[in-house]
Amino acid sequence: MNTHSIPHVVIIGAGFAGLEAARGLAKARVRITLIDQHNHHLFQPLLYQVAIAGLLPSQIAQPIRTIFRKQKNLTFQMGMVSAIDVEQKYVKLNGSIIAYDYLVTAVGGRTNFFGFADVEKYGYQLKDLETAVNTRNQLLRMFEQASHTADVEKRKALLTFVIVGGGPTGVETAGALAELISHVMKKDYPRLNLNEAQVVLLEAGNSLIGFYPAELRTATLKLLQAKNVNVRLNSKLESFNGQFVRLADGAEIETQTLIWTAGIKAVEVLENLNAEKASGGRIRIAPTLQLPGHPEAFVIGDAAFLLDEQERPLPMISTVAIQQGAAAAKNILRLINRQALEPFHYKDPGLLATIGRNAAVARIFGISFSGYIAWAIWVFLHIYRIIGFRNRILVLFNWAWDYVFYDNQVRLITKE
Numbered sequence: 001m002n003t004h005s006i007p008h009v010v011i012i013g014a015g016f017a018g019l020e021a022a023r024g025l026a027k028a029r030v031r032i033t034l035i036d037q038h039n040h041h042l043f044q045p046l047l048y049q050v051a052i053a054g055l056l057p058s059q060i061a062q063p064i065r066t067i068f069r070k071q072k073n074l075t076f077q078m079g080m081v082s083a084i085d086v087e088q089k090y091v092k093l094n095g096s097i098i099a100y101d102y103l104v105t106a107v108g109g110r111t112n113f114f115g116f117a118d119v120e121k122y123g124y125q126l127k128d129l130e131t132a133v134n135t136r137n138q139l140l141r142m143f144e145q146a147s148h149t150a151d152v153e154k155r156k157a158l159l160t161f162v163i164v165g166g167g168p169t170g171v172e173t174a175g176a177l178a179e180l181i182s183h184v185m186k187k188d189y190p191r192l193n194l195n196e197a198q199v200v201l202l203e204a205g206n207s208l209i210g211f212y213p214a215e216l217r218t219a220t221l222k223l224l225q226a227k228n229v230n231v232r233l234n235s236k237l238e239s240f241n242g243q244f245v246r247l248a249d250g251a252e253i254e255t256q257t258l259i260w261t262a263g264i265k266a267v268e269v270l271e272n273l274n275a276e277k278a279s280g281g282r283i284r285i286a287p288t289l290q291l292p293g294h295p296e297a298f299v300i301g302d303a304a305f306l307l308d309e310q311e312r313p314l315p316m317i318s319t320v321a322i323q324q325g326a327a328a329a330k331n332i333l334r335l336i337n338r339q340a341l342e343p344f345h346y347k348d349p350g351l352l353a354t355i356g357r358n359a360a361v362a363r364i365f366g367i368s369f370s371g372y373i374a375w376a377i378w379v380f381l382h383i384y385r386i387i388g389f390r391n392r393i394l395v396l397f398n399w400a401w402d403y404v405f406y407d408n409q410v411r412l413i414t415k416e
């Protein structure tokens with residue numbers, strides 16, 4: 001068989017969007033080259049659990065080669081794509097050139113520090129396994145240092161943890177960290193007065209989880225406050241030098257730990273792509289998910305910018321990425337079969353965010369609710385959506401153990 005007569009689809013990125021696009025083409029007569037800089041797919045919604053010592057990195061990631069073991073039309077190549085040439089139809093990878101007939105760019109995003117170079121230097125972030133483990137190490141190191149610090153003010157500063165950004169990631173991290181302190185660290189550090197510890201959540205706007213309905217924003221604030229999280233709305237960060245957070249109103253918070261969860265922007269490889277860009281450098285795409293002017297090139301997931309039927313930008317969340325992956329695969333098949341392409345319509349499955357043990361907020365089928373039921377749905381869905389049967393069992397076991405014994409099991413400080 002001459003494989004070169006078979007259309008070659010290159011997919012950059014094995015995140016939620018790229019994975020779904022590749023799966024959507026599993027039965028198609030195409031050759032797929034799936035490229036990722038990492039050898040694993042990562043379940044980013046649970047990264048904060050790695051940071052708060054709740055889960056191991058290996059429990060929220062799965063090797064890409066394992067996922068596609070049975071998909072015979074797919075080859076995986078690990079490496080960082082350094083350039084995309086949509087005129088000549090090739091991508092540059094590890095010094096060589098890979099030509100394509102169809103391209104799916106699903107490269108996600110990276111943390112946007114909005115020009116705060118000092119925050120980027122001294123702060124912590126949650127974007128991949130490495131940054132989550134670094135954050136975990138920092139949190140645990142602070143407890144160790146506090147345990148042999150006699151000076152009260154110094155100890156309080158070591159035990160002050162500032163999270164910037166009141167979106168779902170900031171909210172989830174703040175709630176989980178507050179519980180780690182009150183339920184778990186209390187037992188590990190019986191001689192430390194953990195009333196001296198505090199979790200501060202800074203949000204520049206006037207509410208948390210801005211794109212959720214008002215009743216859920218209010219419920220989230222109350223649930224976090226009930227867990228002793230110090231939520232500061234309308235609080236703009238001005239600087240962080242590794243010792244002090246300074247706010248725009250002149251207030252200062254002494255801390256060595258700032259976790260930045262406040263924004264996402266496009267990855268480097270999109271900077272040189274000759275395409276119209278929206279805020280954060282995301283690529284403006286056509287409703288069919290194609291790059292305008294290049295019908296064979298699709299951009300999907302967090303890398304893409306598209307308005308919904310109400311002219312609102314689609315959010316950068318996993319459900320949008322997954323649905324766009326499936327839709328891009330179908331449109332590639334339509335292109336190959338010379339059929340008319342279909343525009344993408346996002347089917348909103350609802351909103352969900354957890355704020356710790358027994359506490360979450362949800363909006364499903366247009367109904368808003370919070371508390372234990374929302375939390376139970378969150379647990380079920382996250383276990384269901386993690387890739388790999390083994391990971392599901394391990395996460396279920398870990399969470400059940402934590403739930404019964406109030407004991408996060410991954411309190412390891414590892415070498416960075």
Ligand SMILES: Cc1cc2nc3c(=O)[nH]c(=O)nc-3n(C[C@H](O)[C@H](O)[C@H](O)COP(=O)(O)OP(=O)(O)OC[C@H]3O[C@@H](n4cnc5c(N)ncnc54)[C@H](O)[C@@H]3O)c2cc1C
Binds near residue numbers: 040042316318321
């Ligand atoms: C901490 C955190 C918590 C989140 N929580 C939630 C949540 O609770 N619910 C929710 O729905 N969404 C959540 N999200 C958002 C969700 O994870 C993203 O919307 C989703 O991952 C986007 O999917 P994607 O495929 O576009 O990008 P990604 O999943 O980011 O995948 C992009 C892939 O491209 C690869 N890549 C990038 N550049 C290159 C390159 N140049 N060469 C090769 N490979 C490259 C990356 O390694 C990565 O594997 C969260 C995100 C974060 C960071």
